[in-house]
Amino acid sequence: MRILFIGDVVGRSGREAVAAALPRLRAALRIDVAVVNAENASHGFGLAPDMANALLEAGADVITLGNHAWDRKEIIPYISETPRLIRPLNFPPGTPGGGSFMVEVPPGSGIGAGAMRRVLVLQTMGRLYMDALDCPFRTTAAELAKHRLGGPPGSMGLAAILVDFHGEASSEKMAFAHSFDGKVSAVVGTHTHCPTADAQVLPGGTAFQSDAGMSGDYDSVIGMAKDAATMRFWRKMPGERLAPAEGEATVCGTFIETDDATGLARRIEPVRVGGRLAPAMPAA
Numbered sequence: 001m002r003i004l005f006i007g008d009v010v011g012r013s014g015r016e017a018v019a020a021a022l023p024r025l026r027a028a029l030r031i032d033v034a035v036v037n038a039e040n041a042s043h044g045f046g047l048a049p050d051m052a053n054a055l056l057e058a059g060a061d062v063i064t065l066g067n068h069a070w071d072r073k074e075i076i077p078y079i080s081e082t083p084r085l086i087r088p089l090n091f092p093p094g095t096p097g098g099g100s101f102m103v104e105v106p107p108g109s110g111i112g113a114g115a116m117r118r119v120l121v122l123q124t125m126g127r128l129y130m131d132a133l134d135c136p137f138r139t140t141a142a143e144l145a146k147h148r149l150g151g152p153p154g155s156m157g158l159a160a161i162l163v164d165f166h167g168e169a170s171s172e173k174m175a176f177a178h179s180f181d182g183k184v185s186a187v188v189g190t191h192t193h194c195p196t197a198d199a200q201v202l203p204g205g206t207a208f209q210s211d212a213g214m215s216g217d218y219d220s221v222i223g224m225a226k227d228a229a230t231m232r233f234w235r236k237m238p239g240e241r242l243a244p245a246e247g248e249a250t251v252c253g254t255f256i257e258t259d260d261a262t263g264l265a266r267r268i269e270p271v272r273v274g275g276r277l278a279p280a281m282p283a284a
């Protein structure tokens, strides 16, 4: 299974760059499943339904959110009728939307060709320097208890399980990834908006990267125009309203290749396209 995960889309610049890059990346890397975090797509805060539709049309199979999930109120009715848009699993019971989605992937070639392959995508949110939520470790363990990773094609086993861990602290993300090493195909972090250089396959076979980075203009403060964002630190005042930086975005993400039979990862490599950051493209 070839999976592309794209980190937090920020503002118009991020949306346009991802819409342009996603079809090309899908083709160049022969992607089976593409997941996009879009919690900052709408002017840095939330996601509007038309923007979600545009990302789905560009080739996203699943869209994830985060702490900015409800910043655009129009997304609340939309998420109830769009199960492939997910919010953190550990939001309280009764919260609209779901925390996971099962993608049906057309049969692959080789062993077991002919059977649909199922991939579970779930998002959970950390608690260190974040909102007070139910435990992401325990809620994920409870969700995973309903599924099995790997197994013969056509069996009840899943070809892959991908977790978007939305959190601030790399320690919490690493502890989470080690907790589920060998039980999920990949744990990819979001929320900090900075791509980390720690992508690796852990000893038990789970691919991990603390943060995929944002898809936005990196001449900014985590995607927002730098002058207003900087003044908030110099003066203890809210100051000017934050707005996304509008320069060319770098599309940041990560590419994961897994073994369908075991569901475990073979490799994880960063993807960076356009804008100010050094480009990175895995070998197809």
Ligand SMILES: [Fe+2]
Binding pocket: 008, 039, 040, 066, 190, 191, 192, 193
């Ligand atoms: Fe974000």
Ligand SMILES: [Fe+2]
Binding pocket: 039, 066, 067, 068, 166, 190, 191
């Ligand atoms: Fe976030």
